[in-house]
Amino acid sequence: MSEKKGTISIHAQNIMPIIKKWLYSDKDIFVRELVSNGCDAIAKYKLLASRGEVEAEDDYAVYIEVDKENKVMRFIDNGVGMTADEVEKYITQVAFSGATEFIEKYKGDKNDGDGIIGHFGLGFYSAFMAVEKVQIDTLSWQKDAQPVRWVSSDGMEYDMSEGDRTTRGSTITLYMNEDSLDFLEPARIREVLDKYCAFMPIPIYLNIIGQTEEVEVEDESAEPAEATEGDKAEAAEGDKAESKPKKRVTRPVGPKQINDTHPLWLKMPKDVTDDEYKAFYHKVFHDYDEPLFWIHLNADYPFNLKGILYFPKLKNEFTANEGQIKLFSGQVFVADNIKEVIPEFLMLLKGVIDCSDLPLNVSRSFLQNDGYVQKMAAYITRKVADRLVSEFENNREQYQGYWSDINPFVKYGCIKDKKFYDRVKGAIIFKTVDGEYLTLEEYKAKNPEKQEKTVYYCNDAQAQAQAVELYKQQGITVVLLDQLIDGNFISFLEYTESGMQFKRVDSDVSGLTEDDAVIDANWTSHLEELFRAATGNDKLDVELKKLKSEAMPAMVMVEEQSRRFTEMSKRWGGGFAFPEQKKLVLNTGNALVQYLATADVDEKSKLMARQVYDLAEMGQAPLDGDAMLAFVKRSYELLALLADANGKKND
The missing domain is CATH 3.30.230.80 (Ribosomal Protein S5; domain 2)
Known part of the structure; x- marks a missing residue:
């Protein structure tokens, strides 16, 4: 068999159904494509003028005429126009080949058109998504050129004949189909033009055929109104001409420019x-x-x-x-x-x-x-x-004022792009519970040497106020991290910055205890028994520590990584969450804990112990409905016991 070369042919009737599929959700792009074609034609003419081949003009424009009554839309330009040969080349052949290339690229895309950027490349062909018929009337800039008319009803067959256009440029007339009549509504076409064409480089005018407006004009047929004394005085000074009565008239609304050519x-x-x-x-x-x-x-x-x-x-x-x-x-x-x-x-x-x-x-x-x-x-x-x-660096005070608005963006950017983090990390700031803003380096400098690799934070300054106050009393700065993204962000920082740790104020008491304090073993076993009985939780983890502050009797601690894992599973686990591993830390320096350590395990001590536990829980988060009702009820019982004890004392 001898060697043979040729071209692959795709029939036009196979193209339109596929193109319609791709453009179904973005049918309005035909407006952009036809306006762009007009702008391109004008740009070509301006290039010829810059070379001295034609005379330059100053009224270049694309006009869109909308004729709702006749179901017609026109795109008119004063660009280079086309000869009959150019219509054959650029409309008939290029349109088909461009559409073919388009199909070959995207017919296997599983995203039903989402894989296409802007649907560029179809140009004039996109008009057939919205019309019953398309008509082109064009006259080339070339000397002795003849006007051409091209008509097609389906984009597959066409008629071409001599036209009647008398000025250079092209008019594309669309006879809209029933599914596209909404584009003839003034509000709709303005919306589409504003979407696609608001900043195109050539002036674009919209003309709504049949649209009128009422205006007030001078009535030339009427006699001048009798002037007042004030008018006469002004007229004498030459400041005011003789006035005529006004009348309201209805007139057509002319073309109005819709774009800014110099954005x-x-x-x-x-x-x-x-x-x-x-x-x-x-x-x-x-x-x-x-x-x-x-x-x-x-x-x-x-x-x-x-x-x-x-x-x-x-x-x-x-x-x-x-x-x-x-x-x-x-x-x-x-x-x-x-x-x-x-x-x-x-x-x-x-x-x-x-x-x-x-x-x-x-x-x-x-x-x-x-x-x-x-x-x-x-x-x-x-x-x-x-x-x-x-x-x-240059407007830090103003930047700090912006931080609450921009920090989700900055943090998200750091997580998504390590190079972005490397460039901005010196500008990442943290707001403290006292309203101060610090970078990580500034935070390290403010805290005791042994804490320089640990950042203490809270999610809710009010709910965690007791724990926050303990840290503040020890001169440890606490920052506020109350954004949804903060959990992911601090994990990112710990991974990125070697040795860096973030700990919530209720996850660690290592910096708040008296290191040399001796804890009585009998207290440990007794208080563990009492609080397990009071809470009904025989697995409650109880630990005794002497805190540097005597004010707080207890804290409920949740280990940092355990709490983060629980929060993550709540957020992303579809409703399933691992239970938090809580530890009750009792402050042996507190008078109430000292009293309970030697009290009998009876109803009174259990009532007090349960109240201590709930107060510690509330240092993390508000109690839920039933727990809060029980807490209030016990509060009244304790007040009654206190009143009874005072009454007996007075007797």
Whole structure:
């Protein structure tokens, strides 16, 4: 058999059903694609003008006309236009081949279209998702060019003939199908244009055919109104012309520009005021809280990347997913929150990133492994880290004020990206229970030498106030870690920073005891018997220690790692949780414990012991309903016993 070369053919009738499947959830992209085509045509004409091949103009624009009554939408540009040969080449052949390439890339994607970035590459072809028929009327810029009309009802068969357009450019007329009539509603088309085209580089005008407005104008047919004395005085001074009566008239609403051709991110940072940054934030993200601060990205090498990232106020850590990073390519919106381009933890921020070099008609899996994209993501991460460090070093007081809003983002970023942590770790601060902010190094410097590798913390300064006070009395600083992410973050720090330990104030008393105290063995066995009887728990772990403070009779201790494991299993275990291993530490320096150590095991001592135990439990967390009711009841019983004892004493 002789060698033969050829091309593979895919029939057009097989393309449309597959394309419709991919675009079903994003049918509105036909607006972006057709407006982009118009902008491209104008850009080509401007390039010819810059070379002196044609005369430059100053009225370049793309118009979108919406005619709801006739179910028609038009996209009109004054770009280069097309000849009949170019229509054959760019509309008929390229559309089919582009769609074929699209299918070959994505037909095996299991995510039903989620693997496609922005659905770029289909261009004009996307119009067939929304129409009964498409008509193109075009006239090329070339001398002696003839107007061309191209019509197709299904994207598979077409008619081409001489057109009647008299000015350079193209008009694409869409005869909308019944499923797409919503795009003819003014609010809907404005929403789509605002989504995709708000910052395109060519002026874009929306014209709603048949839309009218009432305005007040001078009635030219009426006699001038009789002037008042005041009017006469002003007229005498030449300050006011003769006035005529007003009337209200109805007139058509003309085309209105819907885009900003020079978005803020394209400006040099030094040329933008704080008020302009804030106004842009409010406009784009519809968030009327003030952003905390922002980063203006402006790189020309090794990639062309511009943008602005804002640090919003996170009302609580559960709003983290409400961040929004808008990805643009050459001022054309692509998609929100593309984690393959923008590191996942940065999704807590809000902002825009514009990279004209980014390949858009590719799968997400390709982007994940693309070296160019990885370098760009690393650059963005580095700029964010550098800005945080700069804020900490140059505006520390203000930075501390931001910390409650940004710390979930910073901590999450550190956990997700070790390089990010390495850059920002000097700017990570911890709030103490006294309201002071300290870095890890500053915390170490404030605490006794033997505690320098241990950070003591509480989750709830009020519930754990007694334990916190014990540490404060010993000159040990306690920090507040009350965010959901803090458990994961301190585990990350312990793994990353050699020898570093975080201990909750109710997990360890090693720094709070008298090291040389001698504990009576008889006390140990007696108090263990008493408290086990009082609580009904014959396995209760009881330990006697002499604390440096005599005020607190007891503490319920839960070993740090055991408690963390329990909390993690509660959070992620689907309702199943391992029981905490609690230990009751009795303070032998406390007068009440000393009394119970020598008292008989009777109803009175058990009542007192149970009350001591519950008070210790409340130092960790509030009692639940039944336990709290029992606690209140015992409190009344103890008060009655006290009153009875005082009564007998007075007798």
